[in-house]
Structure formats: structure tokens, C-alpha cells
Amino acid sequence: MASTLEEELVKYLTDAYALESQAITQLEAAQKVIDDPDIQQTVNGHLMESQAHEQLVGERLEAHGESPSKLKAAAGKAGALGLGAAASASPDTPGKLIVTAYAFEHLEIASYELLRRVAERAGDTGTVEIAERILKQERDAAEKLSWHFDAAVDRSLEAQGVAG
Amino acid sequence: MASTLEEELVKYLTDAYALESQAITQLEAAQKVIDDPDIQQTVNGHLMESQAHEQLVGERLEAHGESPSKLKAAAGKAGALGLGAAASASPDTPGKLIVTAYAFEHLEIASYELLRRVAERAGDTGTVEIAERILKQERDAAEKLSWHFDAAVDRSLEAQGVAG
Numbered sequence: 001m002a003s004t005l006e007e008e009l010v011k012y013l014t015d016a017y018a019l020e021s022q023a024i025t026q027l028e029a030a031q032k033v034i035d036d037p038d039i040q041q042t043v044n045g046h047l048m049e050s051q052a053h054e055q056l057v058g059e060r061l062e063a064h065g066e067s068p069s070k071l072k073a074a075a076g077k078a079g080a081l082g083l084g085a086a087a088s089a090s091p092d093t094p095g096k097l098i099v100t101a102y103a104f105e106h107l108e109i110a111s112y113e114l115l116r117r118v119a120e121r122a123g124d125t126g127t128v129e130i131a132e133r134i135l136k137q138e139r140d141a142a143e144k145l146s147w148h149f150d151a152a153v154d155r156s157l158e159a160q161g162v163a164g
Numbered sequence: 165m166a167s168t169l170e171e172e173l174v175k176y177l178t179d180a181y182a183l184e185s186q187a188i189t190q191l192e193a194a195q196k197v198i199d200d201p202d203i204q205q206t207v208n209g210h211l212m213e214s215q216a217h218e219q220l221v222g223e224r225l226e227a228h229g230e231s232p233s234k235l236k237a238a239a240g241k242a243g244a245l246g247l248g249a250a251a252s253a254s255p256d257t258p259g260k261l262i263v264t265a266y267a268f269e270h271l272e273i274a275s276y277e278l279l280r281r282v283a284e285r286a287g288d289t290g291t292v293e294i295a296e297r298i299l300k301q302e303r304d305a306a307e308k309l310s311w312h313f314d315a316a317v318d319r320s321l322e323a324q325g326v327a328g
Contacts, residue, residue: 002325102274107267114259117317153281161166
């Protein structure tokens with residue numbers, strides 16, 4: 001059965017909402033295993049941003065008549081993109097945590113790139129605007145993670161008892 | 165028990181080998197569901213590159229005394245990074261396929277960034293060299309995927325029967 005552009009836009013918003021919920025879960029878990037203060041700062045900063053993103057996307061869903069209870073259900077279906085395991089798995093080294101987080105940021109970047117385009121086609125300027133704002137922060141977060149590649153290797157080798 | 169730098173390097177090479185095997189599986193699956201000729205070209209091109217990467221990484225593993233049978237076992241443990249579901253899931257729209265592939269490219273980019281650093285610390289110039297060569301191709305592949313965001317949205321909306 002043919003879908004409408006409005007229905008498709010709500011699907012993309014729902015996926016974005018689920019991804020932000022997943023990001024929050026992943027970053028909260030990362031807080032507990034990272035003991036490098038610089039990496040910790042990046043994780044904490046992006047956790048606060050992700051909470052704001054979830055709020056922004058939730059408001060756009062409400063603007064399209066979606067109820068909070070449906071939003072909660074969406075958050076529970078975080079495996080929708082087949083990357084659910086990335087968030088639920090507990091990386092056993094700082095290296096794997098950085099690698100997984102870097103991939104997850106780009107999952108979000110590509111998702112918002114598509115959401116922005118669908119919102120443009122639907123004439124939903126409110127969603128276009130938040131997608132662009134969030135995209136900038138996701139790109140910044142990905143870049144900050146890349147600054148920690150060296151530290152992640154050092155901490156991982158130390159954790160394995162390799163002398164530096 | 166403390167590990168040696170050599171043992172750690174072999175672990176990173178093994179992870180890279182598993183990721184390339186997973187990339188090949190993912191790209192072969194993508195070939196079957198993508199009917200956009202431009203996206204198809206990117207997928208075909210990167211499939212050939214990934215086959216060459218798997219060969220290069222396999223040769224470095226052999227240089228460290230690992231046997232082909234162990235390499236096969238490594239390929240079977242592709243879920244090691246918790247992103248196994250990304251490759252085994254079948255994205256149901258060209259949009260999700262592009263999003264997942266874009267995230268997977270960045271999973272590989274971060275993995276080779278770390279592999280290169282571990283190889284540098286271990287003084288393995290052969291691995292440093294192939295990591296840098298592969299990194300360039302993974303970055304190019306990620307950029308090419310980003311050129312298809314528009315087409316991916318169009319093809320996905322068409323597939324859902326949304327009039328353009």
C-alpha cells in the first residue's frame with residue numbers, strides 16, 4: 001500500500017528518536033568504563049547534547065501528532081537500523097569503545113542527512129532546522145572522538161598490561 | 165595476565181580481517197537490493213577494494229605467523245565489535261542501506277586508525293603502510309556514499325509509493 005510523505009517523515013523522525021535514546025544509553029555506559037579524563041569530557045559533553053537532541057526530535061514528533069507513549073515504544077525498538085547490538089554490547093577496551101562510538105556518530109550523521117532531505121520534500125521547515133543544528137553537533141562529536149585515537153590505543157594497551 | 169605488543173597487534177589485525185570479511189558480505193548483499201546505477205557503481209567498486217583489503221590484511225597476519233585456518237575462524241567471529249548485526253541485517257530501503265554502509269565505513273576507518281597506531285608502536289612498518297593505504301580508500305568510499313544521500317531518499321520514497 002502506498003505511503004504518504006507525511007507518514008514517511010514520521011518514520012524518519014521515529015528512527016532518529018530511537019537513535020538518540022540509544023546514544024544516551026551508550027554514552028551513559030561509556031561514562032562508567034572510561035577513566036581517561038579527556039575522553040570522559042567528550043563523552044559527558046555529547047551525553048548532554050544527545051539528551052537535548054532527543055527532546056528536539058520528540059517535539060517534532062509531537063508536532064506531527066505523535067504521542068509520548070508511542071515515542072517510548074520507538075525508543076524500545078532501537079534495533080530498527082540493525083545496529084542495536086553496537087549500543088547494547090559492552091566494548092571491553094577503550095579502543096573498541098572509541099571505534100564503536102565513532103561508527104555510531106556516523107550512523108546518526110547519515111540518518112539526519114536523510115531526515116533533513118525528507119523534511120525538505122515535506123516542507124517541514126521546523127524539522128529541517130533542528131536536523132541541521134543536530135548534524136553540526138554530531139559532526140563535532142565525531143571529530144572530537146577522532147582526537148582520542150592515540151589515547152584510546154595507549155589506554156587499551158595499558159589495560160592489557162603491555163609496557164609502553 | 166599481561167599481553168605482549170605483538171599479541172595485541174595480531175588481535176587488531178584479526179579484527180580488521182573480520183571487518184573486511186563482513187564488509188564483503190554486506191556489499192554483496194547490497195548489490196542484490198540496489199537498483200540505482202550510481203549507487204551500484206560505488207558498491208561494486210568498494211566490493212573489489214574490500215576483497216583486496218582482506219588479502220592485504222591476511223598477508224600481514226601470515227607475516228605474524230597466523231595460519232589461514234585461524235583467519236577463517238576470525239572471519240566467523242565478525243560480531244567481535246558488537247556491530248555484527250549491522251552486516252547481517254537486511255536494510256529494507258536504499259536509505260537504510262546507505263546509512264548502515266556509511267556507519268560501517270567509519271567503523272573500518274576508526275579500526276584502521278587504531279591498527280596503524282598499534283603497528284607503529286610495534287615497529288611493524290609493513291602493517292603501517294597497508295593501514296594507511298586502506299584508510300585512504302575507506303575514506304574515499306565513505307565520501308562517495310555521502311554523494312548518494314539524495315538518490316537514497318528518492319529511491320526509498322519511490323519504493324514506499326510516495327509520489328515525488
